[in-house]
Every structure is written in C-alpha cells, then in structure tokens.
Amino acid sequence: MSVGIEQLAVYVPPYVLSLDALAAARGVPAEKFREGLGVREMAIAPPCEDVVTLAASAGARALRASRIDPGDIGMLLVATETGVDHAKPVSIFVHELLGIGRQCRVYELKHACYAGTAALMSAADWVRAGGTRPRRALVIAADIARYAIGSPGEPTQGAGAVAMVVGREPGSLVLGEESGTYAGNVYDFWRPLGRREAMVDGKYSVECYLEALAGAFTAYRALERPALGADEPLSARLARFLYHTPFPKMAVKAHRRLLELDWRATAARAAGETDRLEEAMVASHRDAVAPGLEAVARVGNTYTASLYLCLAALLEREGSRLAGQRLGLFSYGSGCCAEFFTGLVPTGVAVQAGVAELLRERTAIDIEAYERLVREGDAGGEPPPGFTGEFVFQGVRDERREYARFAPALAA
C-alpha cells in the first residue's frame, strides 16, 4: 500500500531581515554569513504571530490545496520546539482554528528539530495500520528559531511552518517503508524551561549532527531494497538529497559526509576511485543538493519544519521533472535523534506549496525594527499592513492565549 504526503503547504511570516544588514550591524564581513554559513535572509514573525498562528496558517493552506473537508482529518499532529504552554498543546489551538472535527487524535510532539519527522512517521504508521480504511492525518511542523542577539547562532534564526496531509493517495511524495535511525544523549543544543532563546554548543552541534548522519545513513544502507550490490553506491539510486538545514553550509557538510560513507562502503570505489571523490562531491552537491537550498537560505532555520521547507520548495520548483525518481531525506534533532529515509516523487505530482509567492510578498525590516521586535517579545496584537497570515495571536488575558481568524480564506 502506498502511503505518504498527499499535499504540502508552507507559511512564512511577513517580515524579512537581510543578513548583509545583520553582518554590518555586528561588524562581521558579509561573506562570512553569505559564504561561510550560506544564509541570505531570515524570516521574522510580527508580534501578532506565534507558533500557533504559523502552524494554523500552513494548515489552512494545506487543507485548501488538498480540497479535503477538515472533518475528514482523523489525526492532527503539531511538531514544535517553540511550545506556548507546559501542558496545553499547540495542536489543540490549531484544531479549533482549522475547524477540525471532534473525532480526531490531537497532540504536540517535541524532540528539537527531529519532531517534524517523528510526526510524519507516526502519521504514516497510523494510516498504514488503518488498512483499507481511508485514514487521513494532518502533520504540521512549525517553529521560531531564536538565539541571543550578537551570539554566533543569531544569523541562523528563522521562522515558518510546513503542513502535510498524510494518507493513502500520496500525490506529492510516496514514503519508503524503511528508515535508518540513530539516537544518543548529547548536550549540543537545548532551551531550559523559562528561556526564550536557545542555548547551543555550536561547533559541537555540527559534530553531533554529522555523527548522527553517519549512524542513520549506515543503518539505512543495510535496509535498502532491493539490496545494494557490493560496488553499488546508494547515492546513485537517489536523484536529490534533502537535509535538515539550520543553515545551508550544514547541508554541504552533510552531503560530503554522506558521499564519503557511501563510497567507502563500496569495495571497488574505495580501492580505486577515492581520488575522484572530491570532484564527485562538488558535482553531486551542485546537481542534487543546491537546488533544494534556495528557500532555506532566505528563511533561515525553522527547526522542525526545515527539512520539509526544503522538500516543499524543491517539489514546487521541479516536482514534475523529478517524477518517478527517489529522494533521500535526512532529519536531525539535537539532543539527539536522527532518521534517514527515502521518498518517491509520483507521476503527476503538482505541488503549489506557496513558497515562491510568500517569499515575494515579504516586507523588509531594518536592524532597529528587528531588535525592537526581539526586545518586545511575544506581545500579540494587530496584524501589520500587508499581513499574509490567516490567524492572529491577540495576546494573553487571564493567563490564557487568545487567537482569531484574520481574513477570509486566501487563495493558496
């Protein structure tokens, strides 16, 4: 039975800060952010948005694009590490805002950036377990990545959400049934209770990511079916590689590590062709990785949503060209858990995730406005002119968060 992503839609908040401007303000050469990290812009949420409204706006877009009745959703999962309450899940606010029915399993998932994949895999398993029953899940990954002003993590902030309808008619991506996983307790990135900004051991987090990639990819190689021949690299079976992308240079490092592992695992290449590895890496990155990084370089880290923002933007740009081909996807969440899996782009794929349009419509803000927004925190309030979201966070009254629909449904 085919199970996977039927439809996916993105929401990115309306403010954007140029990373050249941030570099100038911090006294850092612009090339360090542009070349060293690969980032160009980062998305910033206005005070009237929080993780609930980001998730709900993406969810509304996905439901409209798939033309399904919200009442047909039997499972709603929201993955985030920007939770708004220690007990009340983001997902139940989203459930109400989207008008999803009462017969629905609803919960929030957390495991740093890995939670989006945890949600997708749980939803796919639930659909499979339903056998011939027409089960449909809505999975939403949403986050606002925040680091302290002036810290090395600051240029890797971002905000956004990706919603995926998961079911038995996967018109966007058919999920492979095997995946390679890896887990271990590491203190690479964390956010103690009560803190708004994440804490991170930056260089160590890069090492942890690469080690987890090695573990998950190696586990997956052994599970690939039909089994790989002794001299056959898995990478030759995959047309594109998508990585959890806190900043695009991380995907460059990840792809290099993956190709090294893949080549070393093949006897003939390891013996005779290692001198060609560097050349092959450059070509492979250019053709199979870089096309999936354009949007993330303009949005920044969206934590749980990052991998799926890359997927949505890739399928929107070149889905039909990739029809019939397989993609390799790597998900990493600090702390840590990681998963490598594959998906087949089906014939007839037609993804309009809304990425290009949302990026075009954003309003540029300057450093003063950005720092003011950081200082003011999540106040809630009125939507700014040109607001593209569909829901607003009005503020907190009597210790309760209040939300409202902003505008009639926009065309997705």
Ligand code: HMG
């Ligand atoms: P940094 O202090 O900017 O590091 O921190 P750097 O000084 O090594 O510079 C970065 C790169 O810029 C280097 O390239 C420099 O050579 C280059 P590399 O050696 O890595 O290839 N560079 C220049 N290039 C051109 N012109 C110049 C120039 N100067 C330097 N003039 C760091 C970088 C990533 C550590 C920091 O941004 C950080 O702490 N970020 C947050 C943590 C992070 O994103 N970690 C990634 C792995 S963990 C993960 O992905 C999980 C996460 O998403 C959270 C979750 O799971 O929830 C974070």
